[in-house]
Structures are given as structure tokens and as C-alpha cells.
Amino acid sequence: MTYAIRIHQPGNADALSYDDITVPAPSAQQVQIRFKAIGLNFIDCYQRSGLYPIPDLPKPLGMEGAGVIEAVGSDVTDLKVGQRVCIGAALGCYTQLGNFDQKVVIPLPDEIEFETAAAMMLKGMTAHYLLRRIYKVGKDDTILFHAAAGGVGSIATQWAKSLGATIIGTVGSQEKAELAKSQGCDHPILYREENFTDRVKELTNGEGVPVVYDSIGAATFEGSLDCLRPLGMMVTYGNATGPVPDFSPTLLAQKGSLFLTRPTLMSYVAKREDLLWAANDLFDVVKSGAVKIHINQRYDLKDTAQAHKDLEARKTTGSTILLP
Known part of the structure; x- marks a missing residue:
């Protein structure tokens, strides 16, 4: 059987x-x-x-x-x-x-x-296309990674740290914050206790980050956009809280000529x-x-x-x- x-x-x-x-x-x-x-x-x-x-x-x-x-x-x-x-x-x-x-x-x-x-495999190859293909993370980058203690986040934060990046990550509990920190997350943010957008701006002296990796979806989308510096890249690759609501592309212009992608691993490993x-x-x-x-x-x-x-x-x- x-x-x-x-x-x-x-x-x-x-x-x-x-x-x-x-x-x-x-x-x-x-x-x-x-x-x-x-x-x-x-x-x-x-x-x-x-x-x-x-x-x-x-x-x-x-x-x-x-x-x-x-x-x-x-x-x-x-x-x-x-x-x-x-x-x-x-x-x-x-x-x-x-x-x-x-x-x-x-x-x-x-x-x-x-x-x-x-x-x-799926989580690690997802981290690969996020960090090495959509936006090539390097030693001078400060990035925001949502769900930093999760499956993809645990791998991606370690990988990004090995590339020399500074990592800001959102987590849902103190236990997850400690776990994320042990895996290379420099600045865990308890999103239930503080506004992650305000905290990112504080950590970057008001500049924002060049890239946000967001698998949460509806609950964090607009706040994530507000974490980006002008010409930044928004990567929405999951829907843990539901799909991102419809919006006008002019929103990206208003927030600093931002880039947005909604990738899937299957597209990046089709060959x-x-x-x-x-x-x-x-x-x-x-x-x-x-x-x-x-x-x-x-x-x-x-x-x-x-x-x-x-x-x-x-x-x-x-x-x-x-x-x-």
C-alpha cells in the first residue's frame, strides 16, 4: 500500500x-x-x-x-x-x-x-531568487524581510548576512525575535507591538530600504511600500494574510517611482x-x-x-x- x-x-x-x-x-x-x-x-x-x-x-x-x-x-x-x-x-x-x-x-x-x-529546497531556492536574481543583495544593503523567523525568512536572513547585508525583520513574538536574531537578523521588529514602517524609517535615518521582501500580503503591503526609499523594489511573494488589494499603479509613482514584482519560484526555475x-x-x-x-x-x-x-x-x- x-x-x-x-x-x-x-x-x-x-x-x-x-x-x-x-x-x-x-x-x-x-x-x-x-x-x-x-x-x-x-x-x-x-x-x-x-x-x-x-x-x-x-x-x-x-x-x-x-x-x-x-x-x-x-x-x-x-x-x-x-x-x-x-x-x-x-x-x-x-x-x-x-x-x-x-x-x-x-x-x-x-x-x-x-x-x-x-x-x-523550495524555501531555499525561493531565497536564492529573492536575494540573487530579483535584487542582488550586497554588503552595503539594508533590507527588510517580513516573517524573518519563518521557513523562507530563516534561510534568507542567514544567506543575506553571509552576503554582508544588514537585515531588518518582522516577527510576531519575543521568542521569534530571539530566533531571528540568532540567524542573522540585526533588527527584529515585533510587529504586534510597534509600527514596523516607523521603526524601519528610524533605523535607516529616514531614508528607507532599497528592497522589501513581503510574504504577508494584504496586512503589510502599503506599510511595506512606505519603508522603501525612492526607486526601491517591492517584492510581494506570498499571501499569508490574503491577497494584496487592487490599487492604481500611480501609487508607485506617488511613493517614489517604486518598482513592484509578484514573482513565483516556478517561473525562476522553469528551465x-x-x-x-x-x-x-x-x-x-x-x-x-x-x-x-x-x-x-x-x-x-x-x-x-x-x-x-x-x-x-x-x-x-x-x-x-x-x-x-
Whole structure:
């Protein structure tokens, strides 16, 4: 028997179903992976709720995981049975066994454990495009990163610190502030206790920051814009509090000729060479010790609904993994 967490229709966390499924032999271009660990991400909640619709239900959720190849299709030449691999940006990882197109399968270095890979691939490659492609963070930059103690934030703040940046980060509790600080966040802001926009202006002597990374969405969008200096870059890459409301582009002009992007990881790793570039850069910073992956929660795969509830209630920090 093979079990997977699927949705049959969009809904809240209780829409997740622990199903006994049949996994066919891989097609010519596919690789069959036996997962050892699976990652949990906010995008999973968006897909489960229907905010990001998924066609052809029922279908397993989950965008990242790590395991061992059990079978390969007839046209697969660069991957082999028994090889350690991971997935970092492909739907279907909430399963004990699954088939994936060879184009999305990433060889996993021996130095990286399965649980570590499952906890870092989607989040770490997201940090890569945020810090190295959308805005190339350097040693003279002061940046604002929302949810600095979260999955992406924990990796991105360490990575940005290794690049020499000064990091301002928002967090929801004193415990999360201490965690963020231990991971390279120079100035944690408790957003429930102080106005983050005012604090950013204070920390930058009224100038503002060149870039804001915002995965919160509706609740922080306009305040984030006000943290930017003229010609600054607003990166809204998540919707933890709901989608950003509609607005006129003239708002960007009024606030200093700002730039705005709403990226997704899938666009940045659509080409295999870009996927491998992002993955290998991530492997390098983890192997060097510049970025440490903190797995702060573990759940059995059958308890994924509870993991979703805890993630949405902001009870988690760092990375969370599911164990099949």
C-alpha cells in the first residue's frame, strides 16, 4: 500500500485526506521516488484552499521532498535507481511514493541529509531568487524581510548576512525575535507591538530600504511600500494574510517611482539549467555552514492537517517536515 495526502475539493485543513493510492510504473520521461521526508510550505495551504487552483482533483499536494529513486522510465538517462534525489518545485510530494518528470528531479549531494533537503529546497531556492536574481543583495544593503523567523525568512536572513547585508525583520513574538536574531537578523521588529514602517524609517535615518521582501500580503503591503526609499523594489511573494488589494499603479509613482514584482519560484526555475543553478547555490551555502537549516517541527504524514493548522496559526518557526 502507498499512502498520500490529497484533496478531493478545496477547503480548510480538514479537506486533506489520507488516501491509499495506486502508483503506476513511471512513464518514459518519469522517475519514481520513495520519499524519506517531505517539506511543508505556505503554498500548500494556498493550493489546498483554492487560492491557487489545482486542476484534475483528487491530487496529492506538496512541492518539496527528498528520497531515493525506485524506478526510471525508458528515456531517462541522467538519473538511476538507488540515487539520492530531491524535489524543490513540483506538485505531488505529499506521498510515500510518486512519479515525477525527470526535468524537476535534482540529484542530492551525499553531504545533505534527506530531512535537511526536504526542509530547504523550495524555501531555499525561493531565497536564492529573492536575494540573487530579483535584487542582488550586497554588503552595503539594508533590507527588510517580513516573517524573518519563518521557513523562507530563516534561510534568507542567514544567506543575506553571509552576503554582508544588514537585515531588518518582522516577527510576531519575543521568542521569534530571539530566533531571528540568532540567524542573522540585526533588527527584529515585533510587529504586534510597534509600527514596523516607523521603526524601519528610524533605523535607516529616514531614508528607507532599497528592497522589501513581503510574504504577508494584504496586512503589510502599503506599510511595506512606505519603508522603501525612492526607486526601491517591492517584492510581494506570498499571501499569508490574503491577497494584496487592487490599487492604481500611480501609487508607485506617488511613493517614489517604486518598482513592484509578484514573482513565483516556478517561473525562476522553469528551465532546468536555472533549477540546477538555484539548487547547487543552495547546496553550497548549506555545505559551507553559512546557512543552517532549522527543522523545528516534525509531523507524521497522516497528521498533515494538523501541520497545516499550526502553520496557518503561526505556531511554527523555521522549517517543518512531514515523515512518510
